[in-house]
Every structure is written in structure tokens, then in C-alpha cells.
Amino acid sequence: MENGEKAAETVVVGNYVEMEKDGKASDIKSKLSDMFWHGGSAYDAWFSCASNQVAQVLLTLPYSFSQLGMLSGILFQLFYGILGSWTAYLISILYVEYRTRKEREKVNFRNHVIQWFEVLDGLLGKHWRNVGLAFNCTFLLFGSVIQLIACASNIYYINDNLDKRTWTYIFGACCATTVFIPSFHNYRIWSFLGLLMTTYTAWYLTIASILHGQVQGVKHSGPSKLVLYFTGATNILYTFGGHAVTVEIMHAMWKPQKFKSIYLFATLYVLTLTLPSASAVYWAFGDLLLNHSNAFALLPKNLYRDFAVVLMLIHQFITFGFACTPLYFVWEKLIGMHECRSMCKRAAVRLPVVIPIWFLAIIFPFFGPINSTVGSLLVSFTVYIIPALAHIFTFRSSAARENAVEQPPRFLGRWTGAFTINAFIVVWVFIVGFGFGGWASMINFVHQIDTFGLFTKCYQCPPPIMASPPPISHPHFNHTHGL
Numbered sequence: 001m002e003n004g005e006k007a008a009e010t011v012v013v014g015n016y017v018e019m020e021k022d023g024k025a026s027d028i029k030s031k032l033s034d035m036f037w038h039g040g041s042a043y044d045a046w047f048s049c050a051s052n053q054v055a056q057v058l059l060t061l062p063y064s065f066s067q068l069g070m071l072s073g074i075l076f077q078l079f080y081g082i083l084g085s086w087t088a089y090l091i092s093i094l095y096v097e098y099r100t101r102k103e104r105e106k107v108n109f110r111n112h113v114i115q116w117f118e119v120l121d122g123l124l125g126k127h128w129r130n131v132g133l134a135f136n137c138t139f140l141l142f143g144s145v146i147q148l149i150a151c152a153s154n155i156y157y158i159n160d161n162l163d164k165r166t167w168t169y170i171f172g173a174c175c176a177t178t179v180f181i182p183s184f185h186n187y188r189i190w191s192f193l194g195l196l197m198t199t200y201t202a203w204y205l206t207i208a209s210i211l212h213g214q215v216q217g218v219k220h221s222g223p224s225k226l227v228l229y230f231t232g233a234t235n236i237l238y239t240f241g242g243h244a245v246t247v248e249i250m251h252a253m254w255k256p257q258k259f260k261s262i263y264l265f266a267t268l269y270v271l272t273l274t275l276p277s278a279s280a281v282y283w284a285f286g287d288l289l290l291n292h293s294n295a296f297a298l299l300p301k302n303l304y305r306d307f308a309v310v311l312m313l314i315h316q317f318i319t320f321g322f323a324c325t326p327l328y329f330v331w332e333k334l335i336g337m338h339e340c341r342s343m344c345k346r347a348a349v350r351l352p353v354v355i356p357i358w359f360l361a362i363i364f365p366f367f368g369p370i371n372s373t374v375g376s377l378l379v380s381f382t383v384y385i386i387p388a389l390a391h392i393f394t395f396r397s398s399a400a401r402e403n404a405v406e407q408p409p410r411f412l413g414r415w416t417g418a419f420t421i422n423a424f425i426v427v428w429v430f431i432v433g434f435g436f437g438g439w440a441s442m443i444n445f446v447h448q449i450d451t452f453g454l455f456t457k458c459y460q461c462p463p464p465i466m467a468s469p470p471p472i473s474h475p476h477f478n479h480t481h482g483l
Contacts (some may be wrong), residue, residue: 039188040254042262048187048249049088049266051194053242054273054385055319056150056312058202059295060235060371061274062281063280066289067232070220070282075273076236081267083425084240087384088263089248090422091116091389093406096257097394098122100405109251111339113183113329116247117442118466120386123394132386137330139244141357143323147316148172148361148368153307154316156461157296163458164365171313178321179328179350182343184245184252187321192317197311205310208299209280218286228290230432230440231372238375239274240267241383248326260406271287293367306373327353365459366448376437384429388422 065073098119099109116136121129151174152167162170181187223229243263250256282289285298292298299305328350332338337349364370395401401415408418452459 011292034232036316040185040252042253042255042258044188044191045249045253045259045262046266047191047195048184048252049246049263050241050269051191051198051315052245052319052322053240053266054198054270054276055242056068056147056154056316056367057235057239057371058198058274058277059150059154059312060293060367061239062205062285062287062295063293064232064235065282066220066222066277067228068236070279072229073232073236073278073282074222074275076233077239077271077278080236080240081271083384083429084243085264085267086421087387087425088243088246090387091119091243091383092250092256092259092263093386094119094123094390094394095250097405099256111341114209114247114251114340115326115329116244117330119247120390124390128390128393132382132390133330135378135382135386136244137327139374139382140323140327142360142370142374143244143380144175144320144327144357145360145364146355146367147323148175148375149365149367149370151175151313151316151320152361152365153294153367153459154296154312156458157294157301158306158309160461165362165455165457168358168361168365171317172354172361175317175324176354178317178324178349179347179354180343181321181325182346183329184322184325187252187318190318190321194315197315199273201308201312201315202277204304205277205295205299206280208304209277209284212284212300215286215288216282218284218366220282220289222287223480226436227440227443227471230436231369231444234372234380234433234437234441236375237384237429237437238371238379240270241375241379243383244379245322245326248329257406280439293369324357349457350367358417362453365456366445366452367459369441369444369448372437372441376434376441377403380429380433380437382435385426388425392419392422393431 041368061073061077095114099114102109102122109304117129117133120132148168148171151171152164155171156162156164222232246259246263250259277295281295281298281441285292288298289295296305296309328346329338331350331353332340332346335349337346340346395404395415408414412418412421448459
């Protein structure tokens with residue numbers, strides 16, 4: 001195939017027909033809609049990736065640092081940030097390859113959102129599709145659960161008149177309203193605001209911890225146990241594994257081929273938030289974080305902290321939508337409603353998806369430990385191992401490599417370099433992330449169940465202060481009487 005033909009095909013892939021304008025005159029209403037609602041640029045994709053990546057995990061990274069120690073915490077963030085950026089790049093390459101092949105066959109995606117399991121199906125067959133669908137849906141299900149748990153955990157630090165389980169009921173109902181957001185194409189203003197919110201929270205954590213100073217007798221004993229070490233590492237694996245929605249974000253772009261480096265730039269920005277905040281909180285509070293998985297728990301209550309809590313609540317609503325929207329799409333396709341034009345009908349049929357998420361958040365309210373468990377058992381395969389293997393098998397033949405729409409970067413050694421990196425990721429994540437991480441996170445997760453129990457009413461809440469009994473009054477004795 002000639003280079004000119006390849007370039008032309010790539011341009012065709014970039015024409016996302018759902019987003020294109022027909023040249024009609026725009027009124028004020030449509031201009032406002034375009035500004036706040038209809039997003040499809042590379043900037044929109046960057047905001048979506050960065051906002052989605054650093055959600056409630058921002059509050060649990062200091063907890064991970066207390067398990068790993070300062071040096072390991074920093075190194076694991078950098079390492080998994082690079083790995084996550086590479087596998088997001090692989091997913092984007094496979095999406096463009098799949099879409100190009102389908103558009104050669106005159107397939108129209110006007111009312112159809114392409115998803116990761118469909119990419120696997122088109123490139124590698126139904127067995128890959130089934131495995132990808134199982135891991136992706138389960139991860140996104142628990143990703144939504146984690147956001148709901150985080151909402152209840154955070155609001156408790158503003159209003160503890162209600163227990164965390166009751167707050168979960170309330171926020172479950174609030175998050176159910178995401179059924180009315182049609183697709184990632186409509187997250188423009190939410191992604192922008194979400195990133196502003198996490199930026200404020202990250203720098204609040206940093207500055208507040210430095211101003212607070214180290215608590216008296218602070219200890220930094222991490223890493224002290226292998227179980228805690230690998231539990232903390234898998235939470236960071238989870239942090240930089242937020243690209244399970246990469247395909248949906250790409251599909252919402254006007255020119256999806258521009259996505260290649262977007263996730264890397266999003267990760268670089270996220271590191272400017274996670275590294276200072278986690279380091280500062282761990283420096284100030286040390287081993288106290290081992291029993292406080294939410295960083296808000298140790299910072300003094302004031303207006304700045306309450307504002308950060310409110311912003312994170314709003315952001316978790318947005319991230320719940322990010323995690324749940326692909327599940328809505330899968331459910332719509334399953335029942336034949338995905339191409340329905342009526343948003344009200346689609347919203348109604350989406351509601352059953354929220355019910356199991358609500359229920360699981362009430363069963364397992366273990367904010368912090370559940371991140372590591374999901375990271376080791378689900379994220380390791382969903383966004384690291386499966387994309388790396390899929391890239392190898394898709395381009396294993398010389399003909400596939402020669403006709404590939406996108407060639408690997410020259411500075412990485414083209415196909416040899418790409419396959420070497422992929423093989424390293426598969427081996428590393430399987431042994432360290434899934435193997436040791438799964439062992440450690442499951443032990444920690446079971447420990448939480450043994451300590452607090454399933455359906456616990458208020459996870460890691462301080463014990464209620466018992467009112468002191470009134471003093472016992474004794475009758476007055478005259479000790480000299482009768483002498």
C-alpha cells in the first residue's frame with residue numbers, strides 16, 4: 001500500500017460523522033450547545049483523560065505511600081504512568097486499525113459507538129471479544145462502585161449526622177442521573193470542571209499538609225510488610241489504569257488519530273498533582289495513614305477542606321458517569337436500544353445498570369483496599385495485559401505489519417521494539433500486578449471484611465463519643481461524730 005493511500009485512509013478514520021456540521025447557520029442556542037455540550041477536539045479528549053484518571057484515587061495515594069514508603073511510591077507512580085501511557089497508545093492504534101478496516105467495507109458508525117470488545121472482535125475474533133468484554137465490564141462496574149463509595153466517604157467529613165451507608169443510598173440516587181448523558185461527546189464542560197476540581201484538591205492536600213507540619217512523633221516505617229507493599233503498588237497500578245474508556249473517548253473525537261499522544265500528556269499533568277500531594281501528606285502524617293485510607297480524615301476541618309470535599313463529590317459524580325457510560329452502551333446493544341433516537345427511552349432502559357452498582361457499594365464499602373483489589377484482579381488484564389497481547393497478535397504476520405495504518409515509532413525500534421515492550425508489560429503485570437498484587441490485596445481485603453464485616457454501616461468511622469455518667473453523690477459524713 002502506498003503512503004498516500006494510508007494517509008488518505010487515516011483522514012477518513014478521522015471523520016467522525018456524528019460530530020460533523022452540515023454548514024447550517026448557527027443560532028445562539030447551538031453556539032452555546034457547541035461550547036458547553038458538544039466536544040470532539042483533541043483538547044476535549046485531553047481533559048477527559050486527565051479528569052478521569054485522577055479521581056478519588058488522589059485521596060488514597062498517601063495511604064499507598066504509607067504502605068510503600070516515599071521512594072517506592074514515587075518510582076511506582078512514574079513507572080506505571082509510563083506503562084499506562086504505552087498501553088493507551090496501543091489501544092488507540094488498534095481502534096484506528098479496526099475502524100479503517102470497517103470503513104473500507106462501507107460500515108457506517110453514525111449512530112453506533114465503537115467499544116473495546118468490538119475492536120477485539122473485529123481484529124481477533126469472538127474469543128478475544130468475550131474475554132475483553134468480561135474484564136472491561138467487570139472493571140467498569142467496580143470502578144463505578146468505587147466512585148459511589150468515595151462519595152459517601154468524603155461527605156461524611158462534612159456531615160457526620162448520617163452514617164456512610166445512608167450517604168451511599170443518597171449518592172446512588174444522584175449518580176443515577178448520569179443515564180441522561182448520551183455519550184462522551186457530551187462531557188465537554190464536565191471534563192473541564194472536573195480537572196479544575198482535582199487540581200484544587202491536589203494542591204490543597206499539598207499546601208495544607210506542609211502548613212500543618214509533621215505530627216508529634218511521626219514515623220515513616222514503610223515498607224514494613226510485603227502484603228502492604230504490594231497492596232500499595234497495585235493501588236498505583238489502578239491509578240494509571242483509567243484508560244478502560246479510551247475507545248469511547250476516541251470515538252467521540254472528530255479526528256481520533258490525534259489521540260496517540262494525548263494520554264501521555266494527560267499522565268504528565270496528573271503526575272504534577274499526585275506526586276506533590278501524596279508526598280506531602282505522607283511526610284506530615286506518616287504511619288497514621290495506614291489506618292486512614294482517605295487523606296481528608298487527617299487534615300483539620302476548615303473552609304478549605306470542606307470546599308475540597310465538595311469539589312471531589314462533584315468530580316466523583318462526573319467520574320461515575322465516565323465509568324458507567326460504557327456499561328450503558330453495552331446494555332443498550334444487548335437489548336437492541338443503542339441506535340434509538342429518543343434519549344428519554346435510552347435513559348429509562350439504562351437505569352437497571354445502576355442497581356447492582358448501588359448494591360455492591362453497600363456490601364463492600366472499603367474505601368482504599370477495594371482500589372488495590374480491583375487494580376490487581378481486573379485492571380492488570382483490562383488495560384495492560386490484554387491490549388499488549390492484542391497488539392502482538394493483530395500484527396503478528398508480516399502482511400499485517402506492512403499494511404498497518406500506523407507504524408510503531410522509529411525511536412523505539414519499530415515492530416521489534418514495540419513487541420519487546422509489549423512482552424515486558426505482559427510478564428511484569430502478570431507476575432507483579434496480578435500475582436503478588438492479587439495475593440496482597442486479597443489478604444488485605446479479607447482482613448477488612450473480618451474487621452468491619454460486609455454491609456458495615458460506617459467504614460473507618462471514629463467510635464461514637466460516649467457521654468460520661470454523672471458523678472455519684474456521696475452523703476456527707478462527719479468523721480468526728482461519736483468520737
